[in-house]
Amino acid sequence: MAATDPLASMDDGTRAALDVPSDLLAIDPEAMRRLGYSIVDRVVEHMASIGDQRAISEEEPARLRALIGGPAPVTPSPIADDLGLLADVVLRNQQHGDHPRYFARVPGPSSYPAVLGEWLATGMQSVASSWGGGSGPTAVEIIACEWLRDEIGLAPTCEAVLLSGGSMANITGAITARHLRGEGVIYLTDQTHASIKRGLLAMGQPAEAIRSLPPDEHYRLSASTLRAAMAEDRSRGLRPLMVVATAGTTNTGAVDDLPSIADICDEYGAWLHVDGAYGGPAALCKRGRAVMPGLERADSFVVDPHKWLFQPYDIACLFVREPGALERTFAMYPEYLADVTGSEVDLHNRSLELTRRGRGIKLWLTLRAYGLDTIGRAIDRGIGLAEYAQLVIEADPNLEIITPAQLGIITFAARGRTDRDHSLAAARLTADGYAAVTSTVLSGRTVLRLCIINPATTTADLDGTIERLSAYLA
């Protein structure tokens, strides 16, 4: 092909670079297998024995730096040793969201089929950016999200995109609403997840165009308060843009009255965004679905499979009801993407992410591996475990229920004890390692909170946790 030998005119730098062997980063296949198997063994052991370990551990910065820090590594270190350091030091020192007594914040009860799906996707460098460049991972993502959409009971026209978490999924929904409807006022409550307000400010929403409304006595967005706020804004010449309702708040599991809120949104032409990042999966079981009517009226809806759908981090799903709305908001056709855009779905046109790993693969495999009947039962068990915890707390004269069991979350307190007592009790149990528990603040009072969505949790785990907390607060 070449008329002359290209090597003849090569400079020394190029020549030296080409002298680097093409297998420089390759590892002997036998060693690859051995290292890979060792991770499988380690993870299987982790999953089998997690309940016998601490629910959360923390290490001092200086000690961590001594073990894993130091100057930048110039020469190679043995991988097997480093994998040991990662497992024994790095990954030990964190909250174990997959531990059966991890009740803090929101657990992440990951499951093995999901891990397998993510492993395969990672090892084969999955990508779901354009149809032409990733038809397989794109199709899997679309199909898995359609299954979720239909089983959760969202509007059948909803289109979806997977993102890294509820924060990004909620903000992506808000950006879409603003793009389609124009600027306006956004309504939420102090029970709306705090990441949403942060996201709204980051997208340039003026703070004065965010109404943080007082919730009702059940920590829900009050329809009458919302209507009054919208009416007042309109009377001042402002335009209601969007309502952020919640299907399962992080604080109490409360579900907003979506049918009433949807009616108000219709009346005022506002976009209804429903944050089901935490609670959304509950719609996959009968008892959860019963407390969340109106999901089909959401203009946009978020659910995080890495919370209550048994996935490793990260995966969140945004649904938008109006077909093409995401593409109209996010489509981008630069010249170097010219060869990969076409009539099929290009998921990089549905959010701010361009390179997108195939997040849908693990979700698809999980739904297939268990089937939705089993998944619904696993979720219902979480709802039931929180109801059980409520009965245990009610039977303890030292304790009182603050908010009843709702979608796996219960809050309670010890009678006559201070805010600080409650914070300390949560911290003490967490430091002990038996369980991880956080306090929260409701109506100005610091209370204890358990989020119980891991089906591997037993009633004995709850007995032991509540017993210890009650004793600390006796």
Added chain:
Amino acid sequence: MAATDPLASMDDGTRAALDVPSDLLAIDPEAMRRLGYSIVDRVVEHMASIGDQRAISEEEPARLRALIGGPAPVTPSPIADDLGLLADVVLRNQQHGDHPRYFARVPGPSSYPAVLGEWLATGMQSVASSWGGGSGPTAVEIIACEWLRDEIGLAPTCEAVLLSGGSMANITGAITARHLRGEGVIYLTDQTHASIKRGLLAMGQPAEAIRSLPPDEHYRLSASTLRAAMAEDRSRGLRPLMVVATAGTTNTGAVDDLPSIADICDEYGAWLHVDGAYGGPAALCKRGRAVMPGLERADSFVVDPHKWLFQPYDIACLFVREPGALERTFAMYPEYLADVTGSEVDLHNRSLELTRRGRGIKLWLTLRAYGLDTIGRAIDRGIGLAEYAQLVIEADPNLEIITPAQLGIITFAARGRTDRDHSLAAARLTADGYAAVTSTVLSGRTVLRLCIINPATTTADLDGTIERLSAYLA
């Protein structure tokens, strides 16, 4: 603990939920190991034989739906069969960014140590959100980013956060700049990555406050054009906020004149953001570093390890020079995070992401496993391969260089052939499967582009690719 038997007052729904066995989602450990090993074997085979496979494949939507779609799965399917479907159908039908003849867009030459790190992190549900809830993964992330910062030659005060890709990392930098400096005009060129403009609009930057300047004849941001634009804006009472410079454009690998641009930024009080998402890793080798002076002057800098640092998707890194700047922009202290905020770094306060998987683990393991000497050589080989491609193209009388080899990227064209001819040639080779190649548009002309950063690529791979393209265009 309980004064009475809580079970006595349990309703039927709760009782049925608790009858769901706690091991409902558990899988027999032997089966777990077998399934895990099968993925290891599959990935080892994939990595060993990728060069013998097609560089990219695409499947029809209807055929994919027939194979992996259908109604939502109610009952379980065998995992082993589904893993086969995922490997053979889903993950086959995509661009293989880790293929040695994948030269389109930006390859993703993933390496096995990085895969191992991600596997372990996934299996152990890694999380790097708060210090208290993830001191291990947080420390690993900080340490790995410090190594990169120092070896790339950024300012030593830079703090970092890992994100899902260049799009999110660049926008996070821009949000930080705006938060700290206030509203103003943002300057870029038509060679700036298109995802950045999309991100700026999403963060609420008015289109009229984005200046897309014409680049110089080498497709770089022109210092004189920039200065003139800033002067004009200032004379109109507008405030220059930020310049988006690029260290290695996606189109041509061009590196902007950072020292001159930094001087202008100093003069006008503008924030200098440098997008090194693609080219940044080149600073880890001597020849790359030589063409990127001035990186230490960046106020914020982005590099995507999932491009040229041998990582599986996704991982991008944002550095910000001013200590505490990220926290001042993104910190969020809602009440249910009360127990986990403290004096140590809470990475959820450095971007819009709250739940964050431990993305740093794979990067740390990769840097340790190879050492930076080897990694620098692997990167230098990519630079050299593009230089080799240039020599081959120059030796072909049918072809002409459009932009010379720069940081692994070369663009070229056939003399006397149309835009469409070039698009078709790229599409034909890609459809053939031997290699994946994309065209791009430079100064209105459609040309061919090779991005050659996989050290496993051989000169024979380049000979074969250029020979075929030349023949298609003869």
